[in-house]
Amino acid sequence: MSNPQAWSSLVRFIRQYYATAEGLVPLHAPCFDQREKDLVTNCIDSTFVSSVGQYVTEFEQQVAAFTGAKYAVAVVNGTVGLYLALKVVGVQSNDLVLTQSLTFVATPNAIKMHQADPVFIDVEPETMGLCPAALKAFLTEHSDQRNGRCIHRQTGRVIRACVPMHTLGFPARIDAILDICNQYNIALVEDAAESLGSVYHGRHTGRFGQLGVFSFNGNKIITTGGGGMLITDDAELARHAKHLSTTAKVPHAWLFEHDEPAYNLRMPNLNAALGVAQMQKLPQFIAQKRQLAQHYQHQPGLVMQKEPANTQANYWLNALMCQDQTERDAFLDWTNSQQIQTRPLWTPMHQLPIYAQALRGEMTQTEWLAARVVNLPSSVVNDA
Incomplete structure (x- = not known):
């Protein structure tokens, strides 16, 4: 060339x-065109510009329908979406989470936010995504099954989850990755940040693992300025993710009661208005x-x-x-x-100093x- x-x-x-x-x-x-401007103006006129408003729910429904997922939960960005997905599948402090080194730094950062550590697995050139053969080889050589958990043999730490990424929108061989994760009792969370609109064997990316996570950053295929979305077919995972994203507030007309430590991660209605226009x-x-x-x-x-x-x-x-x-x-x-x-x-x-020892x-x-x-x-x- x-x-x-x-x-x-x-x-x-x-x-x-x-x-x-x-x-x-x-x-x-x-x-963007006039449609985005009209919906943002409508949102401003409604005065519901934060995390309560019609556009958040509508945007979730649109993404769920487009991908075929049963549930969608809108959050403020893709990084916290990954963090929240890992939280609800049970990642804890000192766990290990398998992922790829060829990714944006948000992927391992979301793992470190749990005080867990990433384990980097090679990719394959055909997809630029996590290589199933490399994943299998690492687990065969370095892990044992104990009491229904996957344990890293050298450190005794639990390998709790796996986060492959659909690199640049090219689907990874996610069915093979899922089979390996099921064999080793590892939760699968798809980093689908770049792959809204990508399909693997007739099924949308993000729908093979327990959860998938999209990003709507300004440079993605559609954008809400900043934003992310979790999708899942598991009703309890969806409920828990949404509950945690809304400060674990117990539903009530006027009382402020919260039933577990949680976060304020819900996507603002103003951003969701952009998303509704973009989804069209x-x-x-x-x-x-x-x-x-x-x-x-x-x-x-x-x-x-x-x-x-x-x-x-x-x-x-x-x-x-x-x-x-x-x-x-x-x-x-x-x-x-x-x-x-x-x-x-x-x-x-x-190759980054912050992850060189992983x-x-x-x-x-x-x-x-x-x-x-x-x-x-x-x-x-x-x-x-």
């Missing part, structure tokens, strides 16, 4: 696609993103990440594969100098991908 003609051709395509002859082409910008456009956004992915895949000289068989990716961010880190860095330098915003994947978590398996594929992948501009275009 490393030739000036291929790079120049790509930049010309991006500027033509986004009708931006000069100036910055962002990596991923939100797409989600099918259009997905279709446009998939079309853009096709355009990128047909650009000369590019090797793009493609959705694996039997999956449908939302192509939240399109992923270009470079030959090596030298080419990656040269491409990043050149495109950003042309005001085309491109970005590498996250620094792998095990337990981990081999990181061969994680490090290979991190050295090569570049994300290209992937915003949707406002047709309004």
Whole structure:
């Protein structure tokens, strides 16, 4: 790929696609029109701008219906959504939680918020998500089953949960991961932050584990400014998550009674109003993103990440594969100098000083991908 003609051709395509002859082409910008403004104005006029109001419930119902989940719980961001999901599946202080190193820092941070520790497992190049074979190998070598719990053999600590991520919207092999978790008595929580609109074997991501968690940050496929959502088919997990997110307040017309230590994590109605408007456009956004992915895949000289068989990716961010880190860095330098915003994947978590001492398996594929992948501009275009 490393030739000036291929790079120049790509930049010309991006500027033509986004009708931006000069100036910055962002990596991923939100797409708003009058509908969002109208609902936000309605919310302001109602005076219900905090965690009580019609739009929070409506947004939850829309996400549940779209994904096929029975229940949805709206929270203030995806990170606390992961924290809350881990809380209700029983993660405790000193537990171990399996996850991938190739992820955004919010994933292990949510684990550390419980005073638990992440254990990093390698990913696979086909999905960029947690590798079932690596997961199985780690558990076979390092764990035992005792009294219905999975115990890390060297430390005696409980391996309580597993948090794979659907990287950039490409579904991980979540059915195989679920089978392993069930075999080892490990709770499964899906980090689906980037994968709203992605489907694995006909089923929406986030619906294989006990819970799935989406993010609605400003750079996601739909946004509420800041926000997250837990989905589940388990009525008790949904009830407990919502209860904890609303300070564990016992329902009453006027008394303030709370029955367990809890949190104030409910999504504000103002943010949810944005979400309701955005959900109406989600099918259009997905279709446009998939079309853009096709355009990128047909650009000369590019090797793009493609959705694996039997999956449908939302192509939240399109992923270009470079030959090596030298080419990656040269491409990043050149495109950003042309005001085309491109970005590498996250620094792998095990390479960050804050997580360098965490337990981990081999990181061969994680490090290979991190050295090569570049994300290209992937915003949707406002047709309004």
